[in-house]
Amino acid sequence: MPSNAPSWLEQLQAHGYRLTEARRAVVETVANSPRALTPLEVYETARRRYPALGLVSVYRTLEMLSELHLVQRVHQEDGCNAYLPRAEGHQHLLICERCGRAEYFQGDDLETLFVQLAQQYGYQIRAHWLQISGLCPRCYAQGL
Amino acid sequence: MPSNAPSWLEQLQAHGYRLTEARRAVVETVANSPRALTPLEVYETARRRYPALGLVSVYRTLEMLSELHLVQRVHQEDGCNAYLPRAEGHQHLLICERCGRAEYFQGDDLETLFVQLAQQYGYQIRAHWLQISGLCPRCYAQGL
DNA sequence: CAAAAAACGAAAATGATTTTCAATTTCAAA
DNA sequence: TTTGAAATTGAAAATCATTTTCGTTTTTTG
Numbered sequence: 001m002p003s004n005a006p007s008w009l010e011q012l013q014a015h016g017y018r019l020t021e022a023r024r025a026v027v028e029t030v031a032n033s034p035r036a037l038t039p040l041e042v043y044e045t046a047r048r049r050y051p052a053l054g055l056v057s058v059y060r061t062l063e064m065l066s067e068l069h070l071v072q073r074v075h076q077e078d079g080c081n082a083y084l085p086r087a088e089g090h091q092h093l094l095i096c097e098r099c100g101r102a103e104y105f106q107g108d109d110l111e112t113l114f115v116q117l118a119q120q121y122g123y124q125i126r127a128h129w130l131q132i133s134g135l136c137p138r139c140y141a142q143g144l
Numbered sequence: 145m146p147s148n149a150p151s152w153l154e155q156l157q158a159h160g161y162r163l164t165e166a167r168r169a170v171v172e173t174v175a176n177s178p179r180a181l182t183p184l185e186v187y188e189t190a191r192r193r194y195p196a197l198g199l200v201s202v203y204r205t206l207e208m209l210s211e212l213h214l215v216q217r218v219h220q221e222d223g224c225n226a227y228l229p230r231a232e233g234h235q236h237l238l239i240c241e242r243c244g245r246a247e248y249f250q251g252d253d254l255e256t257l258f259v260q261l262a263q264q265y266g267y268q269i270r271a272h273w274l275q276i277s278g279l280c281p282r283c284y285a286q287g288l
Numbered sequence: 289c290a291a292a293a294a295a296c297g298a299a300a301a302t303g304a305t306t307t308t309c310a311a312t313t314t315c316a317a318a
Numbered sequence: 319t320t321t322g323a324a325a326t327t328g329a330a331a332a333t334c335a336t337t338t339t340c341g342t343t344t345t346t347t348g
Contacts, residue, residue, distance in 0.1 A: 018294060018345055039335080054297040059336065075219040075273070081335085094267060103265050107257060114276070121247050122281035123238060129219070131273045132258070137266035162314055162325060183305085198328040203305065225304085289348100296343065305334080312327065318320085 004031035004085055008070050017064060022057040025050035030065065035100035036074040036082035074102070075131060092130040098139035148175040148229055152214050161208060169194035170205040179244035180218040180226035218246070219275060240280035247280075 005028045012027070013019055025046040030037060037045070043058045062083055065071040072086040074093065084093070087104040094103040107130060114125045149172045156171070157163055169190040174181060181189070187202045206227055209215040216230040218237065228237070231248040238247040251274060258269045 020295065020344070022296070052297080055335095056297065056337085057295080060295085075224055080219055080224045094261060094265060094269075096267070097270060103267075105261060105264075113251060117238060117249060117276065118278075120249075121238060122284075123240070123247075123276075123278045124284045125238075125276055125278035126241060127278070128274070128276040132261065132267075132269055133271045133273075134262075134267045134269035140266075140268045164313070164326065166327070196328080200306080200328065201326085204326090292345105292347090294343105294345070296341105298341100299339085301338065302336080303334100304336100305332105307332065308330085310327100310329100312325105314325070315321105315323100317322095 003028075004070075008065065008068075011068055011070065012064060015064075015068060021050050022053050023061050025053055026058055026061040027065070030062070030071060030083060031085055033085070035102055036076075036084045036095075038082045042083070075129075092132070094132045094134070096136035096139055097133050098135055098142075101136050103136075147172075148214075152209065152212075155212055155214065156208060159208075159212060165194050166197050166201040167205050169197055170202055171209070174206070174209065174215060174227060175229055177229070179246055180220075180228045180239075182226045186227070219273075236274040236276070238276045238278070240283055241277050242279055242283035242286075245280050 005024075008027045008031050009019055009024065012023065017023070026042060028049065029042050029046040033045075039055065039058050039062060042062070043053065043055045046058065047053050062071065065083075066073075069086055071083045073080045074082045074084050074095065076082065076095075084102050090106065091104045092107045094105060095101070110128065110130070114128070117123060118125055149168075152171045152175050153163055153168065156167065161167070170186060172193065173186050173190040177189075183199065183202050183206060186206070187197065187199045190202065191197050206215065209227075210217075213230055215227045217224045218226045218228050218239065220226065220239075228246050234250065235248040236251045238249060239245070254272065254274070258272070261267060262269055
């Protein structure tokens with residue numbers, strides 16, 4: 001899996017943000033994570049690379065990355081405070097309940113459903129959000 | 145639309161919870177709401193019926209209703225702190241971006257997608273969550 | 289290298305939620 | 319009914335995540 005981090009840093013720079021050690025540490029942590037991380041988890045992980053990092057910078061950087069649509073919140077039972085890299089184009093999430101690993105997939109077969117709903121309820125449909133959860137092959141093999 | 149409140153109160157009682165004025169006020173507020181309410185909104189609304197109500201009781205009652213699967217959190221841009229009644233059986237949500245009104249619909253045409261994903265990624269699929277948003281007919285008619 | 293602007297982290301402030309606790313209410317048994 | 323144990327209450331305190339403030343440091347441009 002190629003790292004997204006260099007591209008993210010370029011995009012931050014292209015939008016007028018400076019490249020700092022704090023941002024590099026946060027970006028590298030989030031861009032390469034196979035699972036959703038909370039701000040605190042990002043902080044703890046990124047501090048291994050850059051111990052002077054402050055939690056505030058994690059929040060600030062996550063907000064920038066959100067604005068640039070490079071990360072997305074993941075919605076889970078207990079809340080929606082964890083962030084994942086956002087894949088190109090329209091994609092949905094498949095998340096392992098046990099280990100948290102996320103897969104991305106295209107699911108464009110929803111169009112017919114939208115047309116039907118638009119007719120039935122008179123809604124102008126603007127957005128949708130589909131998230132699937134289960135057990136990844138490795139966790140399934142381990143039982144539970 | 146029939147009120148869910150009596151049934152909810154019965155279910156609370158059936159699970160050993162007592163029926164109190166605080167619970168009645170919260171249950172009637174949430175059970176009859178056409179849109180998702182935050183704990184604070186529940187508090188403000190329910191206090192019109194029962195002014196002595198404390199915010200703490202709102203949180204406690206919402207937690208009970210969650211455990212009994214009578215309410216669900218709604219996931220939105222800014223967070224997922226708002227609650228809606230949960231409909232019978234498996235249902236998805238269609239929510240108006242403007243006024244917040246929620247419609248419930250069945251969407252069981254996702255089975256083929258799940259089978260495909262299970263094969264492709266080796267996942268044991270356990271749950272899914274589909275939420276659609278847009279403008280309801282009334283809000284759409286008002287422009288924006 | 290110097291200067292201006294941006295960004296930093298620590299600490300304080302805020303806001304939502306949870307816990308604690310003494311007083312009140314509910315409900316089953318008498 | 320009445321009664322009393324247990325559940326529940328709301329106020330206040332505590333906690334936890336997030337945001338704001340602010341003096342200092344870092345980055346970038348010239």
